[in-house]
Amino acid sequence: MAKAKSNTEDYLRMYRQMVRIRTFEDNANQLYLSAKMPGLTHMYSGEEAVAVGICEALTDDDRITSTHRGHGHCVAKGAEFKQMFCELLGKAEGYCRGKGGSMHIADQSHGNLGANAIVGGSMGIATGSALRAKLQGADDVTVCFFGDGATAQGLMYEVMNMAALWHLPVIYACENNGYSEYTKTEEIAAGSITARAEAFGIEAHQVDGQDVLAVNDLTRKLVARARKGEGPFFMELMTYRYHGHHVGDINREYYRSKDEEKDWRDNRDPIIRFRAHLVSEGIATEEDLDAMNAEVERDAAEAVAYALDAAYPDASEVDMHVFAA
Amino acid sequence: MREITLSQAVNEAIAEEMRRDPTVFLMGEDVAEAGTPFKVLSGLVEEFGTERVIDTPISEPGFVGLAVGAAMTGARPIVDLMFGDFIYLVMDQLCNQAAKQHYMSGGKLTVPMVLRTNMGATRRSAAQHSQSLQALVAHIPGLKVAMPSSAYEAKGLMKTAIRDNNPVVIFEDKLMYQDKAPVPEEEYLIPFGVANIKREGSDITLIGTSSMVQVAEKAAEILALEGISAEVIDPRTIVPLDEATLLASVKKTSRAIVIDEGHQSYGVTAEIASRLNEKAFYHLDAPVLRMGAMDVPVPFSPALEDLTVPTPEQVAANARRLCAGELIHAA
Ligand SMILES: Cc1ncc(C[n+]2csc(CCOP(=O)(O)OP(=O)(O)O)c2C)c(N)n1
Ligand SMILES: [Mg+2]
Numbered sequence: 233m234a235k236a237k238s239n240t241e242d243y244l245r246m247y248r249q250m251v252r253i254r255t256f257e258d259n260a261n262q263l264y265l266s267a268k269m270p271g272l273t274h275m276y277s278g279e280e281a282v283a284v285g286i287c288e289a290l291t292d293d294d295r296i297t298s299t300h301r302g303h304g305h306c307v308a309k310g311a312e313f314k315q316m317f318c319e320l321l322g323k324a325e326g327y328c329r330g331k332g333g334s335m336h337i338a339d340q341s342h343g344n345l346g347a348n349a350i351v352g353g354s355m356g357i358a359t360g361s362a363l364r365a366k367l368q369g370a371d372d373v374t375v376c377f378f379g380d381g382a383t384a385q386g387l388m389y390e391v392m393n394m395a396a397l398w399h400l401p402v403i404y405a406c407e408n409n410g411y412s413e414y415t416k417t418e419e420i421a422a423g424s425i426t427a428r429a430e431a432f433g434i435e436a437h438q439v440d441g442q443d444v445l446a447v448n449d450l451t452r453k454l455v456a457r458a459r460k461g462e463g464p465f466f467m468e469l470m471t472y473r474y475h476g477h478h479v480g481d482i483n484r485e486y487y488r489s490k491d492e493e494k495d496w497r498d499n500r501d502p503i504i505r506f507r508a509h510l511v512s513e514g515i516a517t518e519e520d521l522d523a524m525n526a527e528v529e530r531d532a533a534e535a536v537a538y539a540l541d542a543a544y545p546d547a548s549e550v551d552m553h554v555f556a557a
Numbered sequence: 558m559r560e561i562t563l564s565q566a567v568n569e570a571i572a573e574e575m576r577r578d579p580t581v582f583l584m585g586e587d588v589a590e591a592g593t594p595f596k597v598l599s600g601l602v603e604e605f606g607t608e609r610v611i612d613t614p615i616s617e618p619g620f621v622g623l624a625v626g627a628a629m630t631g632a633r634p635i636v637d638l639m640f641g642d643f644i645y646l647v648m649d650q651l652c653n654q655a656a657k658q659h660y661m662s663g664g665k666l667t668v669p670m671v672l673r674t675n676m677g678a679t680r681r682s683a684a685q686h687s688q689s690l691q692a693l694v695a696h697i698p699g700l701k702v703a704m705p706s707s708a709y710e711a712k713g714l715m716k717t718a719i720r721d722n723n724p725v726v727i728f729e730d731k732l733m734y735q736d737k738a739p740v741p742e743e744e745y746l747i748p749f750g751v752a753n754i755k756r757e758g759s760d761i762t763l764i765g766t767s768s769m770v771q772v773a774e775k776a777a778e779i780l781a782l783e784g785i786s787a788e789v790i791d792p793r794t795i796v797p798l799d800e801a802t803l804l805a806s807v808k809k810t811s812r813a814i815v816i817d818e819g820h821q822s823y824g825v826t827a828e829i830a831s832r833l834n835e836k837a838f839y840h841l842d843a844p845v846l847r848m849g850a851m852d853v854p855v856p857f858s859p860a861l862e863d864l865t866v867p868t869p870e871q872v873a874a875n876a877r878r879l880c881a882g883e884l885i886h887a888a
Contacts, residue, residue: 270858331858334683335682349683350643353685415612486590550864
């Protein structure tokens, strides 16, 4: 665990946010398994330290763009369970009034410009947000989340070039979970991912994505520098997804072994690791943390019950919002 | 006759053509070991190896571009585009490069490639995984466009597409992969530009593409109970379009509804309807009606999504009004 002595409050909030993501995902998976959720969804479980470590270094004015695996980013950036579950169930009180669903969830109040169902689809958006900040003299930073698979998209290289030429305040956060769908990263990515950013003169870092403090420390430093016009930056976060590519990807031994999954879960879990750190440093007791977990679970259960009972959007909403007024 | 799923039909077609012609190869995301997310291509890599069943990175414009180049120089690539919605990413390669080579070279270059992809809403996949974008490619001269309506068509059209010397885009409805239909064991091909009269009738012609053929057939059943005789026609390919069969039917019935799952405005339905108006005007007793998907991005919520695509009941209701001589101003 990278060491950084910060205040207890920050640490406990980071722990709590990671637990909130895990709990959200467990509930979402359950909704799928019990056929209560329409469609499919992609679980963020296992990658919590990435979203939390990064988003805890941002303010509400800072923007993020998210991915198809976006619940973690959404929670970490400050979203509420109720509106999130409502969105997953296609209910009117969801963040997108049920129109977006899991793959398009967005929360403008906290600077989340939205998940994206096109792999790499948000890279232009994130870089454009940073261009706006620069043009308008705003000091917010935009973080672009994307997976290792998305590094195969040509768009990434076009926008990184412009971001580097124009020193835009954008941080490219590559969540390398070792797989894109059912394929190992090494089979689809030639050479080194960070070297690709470096080719544009972009400072790039590889970091242990299971270590929330390491992620948070690095992000704080890069965000501060990006605010001063020293951007862009690139981070490759080494992480792992516990579930299948999506909730329906259950028999997956043909591409990923159970042993490998077990090893990550047992030995590198970001929550277990951080919990041990909090206890050993005397920041919290096991009982404190258990109580926090229980509270988060209650919140989630309440939000799920609420969302299940909530109303669907009225039929009249179907052709609303095609054009802005 | 044996029945197989649409998914198996596509798989068989590709396997047969790969056995027949060593220049045919397959390329796309997760096509090999995974056999695509819909498992349509399972087993092919085992038979043909990773040289001919190639997993690509998530680089759609890149691998479609490779297919164009390979096709121009002697191979017959089949590229798998996981979702029809990703057509937007490959538009330049498909429309500026593949579609125009033959013409621009004065007929000297050919691009014998197949792009197989899908379409169809109501799978709760939201706005970027549910679109039916056949109109976009059908608009571009030089591209052929096939829209199989069952396992039988899926197999026959795929085999023809692979042997065609032009770029062909095939849209499979992703909700139909598990639908079974009788498919002969013996080899057969379905020629492009030959419509299939699925059901004969005398009062109105229902022209449907892909899964809208089933919608039209169900509408015809509803109408039959009321004494209205509907003819149902599946064009099977929208480029080339079998105008003659459609015109003959409309001249006989004097009424028509065209149904396609793409957005209604500027769509496939508009093209077919206007050809019927131009060429069968004096035989018509009612305006030719278009029924497409609502002109909205596909919403996620089931409560909204189901409102966006034509249903048999809506088709039957419109047919009823046309047959009753009611002028319909808005479908
Ligand atoms: C342009 C595009 N191509 C393909 C897909 C299908 N798809 C969805 S997620 C995914 C894998 C993405 O892998 P990665 O970027 O590593 O993210 P991860 O799922 O591992 O978080 C693919 C191929 C898509 N949504 N968009
Ligand atoms: Mg990945």
